[in-house]
């Protein structure tokens with residue numbers, strides 16, 4: 001069994017700390033040697049992606065210290081224990097099994113006589129069968145007309161991942177003739193969210209998936225009631241338009257109000273649930289089950305790489321450890337995720353939850369305070385939009401913010417135009433290449449206002465095209481990166497107690513059970 005220790009008790013961490021500011025990336029990337037470094041500092045990911053870290057502040061010495069840290073922190077042993085069913089989520093006394101939903105890795109994990117992998121696969125199949133019947137017109141509305149739109153009602157992990165993945169594949173599916181149904185999402189308890197989505201869809205031909213693992217989330221239950229009200233007012237029977245994705249123990253599971261209920265369980269955290277029926281139902285309905293299966297294959301192939309003990313052949317662990325060096329040795333406070341792909345416009349928002357809800361903690365897995373910083377602030381926007389927004393601060397601001405670029409050689413739709421000897425896709429890719437060098441190398445100018453100090457590290461994941469498989473690999477890469485970082489920090493990355501207090505106080509406000517400052521704020525907001 002692996003031993004769980006705080007980062008600052010590890011000898012390899014002391015070694016790493018002695019390497020602060022060890023690499024000057026501007027110098028490392030200059031001249032012919034710089035070109036060689038770009039070619040060499042790259043490791044293959046699954047589905048044709050490559051993780052390039054040439055513009056990160058690492059060299060053979062730092063990489064070897066990171067490899068020692070990976071060994072001493074027993075990262076691969078911990079990963080193996082995780083997917084073989086150890087109780088890694090100590091705060092909630094639960095296993096962490098989202099990798100099994102990718103249909104591979106590890107020994108059978110049996111709970112109460114149920115093989116968990118078989119359970120997840122069976123639920124994915126249930127979602128696939130339901131989707132196939134909807135597409136074939138075997139499940140229809142009461143007027144026996146086909147459903148054309150699917151709307152997911154959920155929040156947090158029951159929204160962000162599935163929404164990001166849907167947006168990522170919408171154009172790809174259209175270009176590849178697998179697009180089946182338009183999907184929309186309602187998440188916020190702001191009534192304008194539900195009202196606007198409902199006004200934009202044809203209710204009579206819309207299916208609604210209520211997604212809540214707990215079945216108790218206030219926003220989701222409120223929005224479900226909002227939608228039922230709209231359906232009833234339109235003369236439609238809500239139970240003929242709704243299905244649920246939930247856990248078998250949730251209040252939703254017992255309801256008769258749905259066409260069907262598809263299940264997940266407590267061993268898959270909300271922010272890791274896109275590969276379960278939480279993402280599987282809507283993606284199978286929108287694009288067909290085969291497309292969702294390709295996404296799972298991409299994720300499974302990336303997971304396989306994440307089991308490699310050789311750091312240089314494990315892009316997820318390498319990315320994680322470079323992040324540890326940046327956070328705990330270099331002292332950088334945030335990380336920007338910058339996809340040069342419009343299709344990935346919501347991917348940073350998904351990673352924001354995945355990373356910050358997992359590793360935004362100051363006590364270790366045994367509820368003891370830790371004496372080092374943990375998860376960085378994550379933010380991002382697709383390039384080149386970000387360039388015209390917050391890149392000023394990234395280039396010349398007082399904080400150094402490590403960057404994670406993502407870029408593809410080909411667009412998804414293939415529709416392009418040649419202007420001044422380059423296509424839009426070439427312009428997009430030229431920008432990301434230029435930014436990597438601008439951030440790393442900077443540019444001297446006597447006028448300090450125009451001076452770029454450089455030394456701003458970045459990595460880039462490069463692929464041919466954003467497909468279901470490469471998207472699955474990308475998703476798994478970041479999930480695994482976050483998991484490895486949580487292991488290094490000795491955190492429980494799989495609970496989220498920090499979201500509870502606000503929920504409790506909001507209930508008190510709604511029950512008019514407040515005093516002091518909370519009462520005055522409530523009055524100011526007219527509650």
Ligand SMILES: O=P(O)(O)OC[C@H]1O[C@](O)(CO)[C@@H](O)[C@@H]1O
Pocket residue numbers: 155156157158211212213214215216217220269270271357496499
């Ligand atoms: O699927 P549920 O149970 O409605 O939870 C939604 C989200 O709420 C959270 O618990 C945070 O409030 C997330 O972790 C989760 O993804």
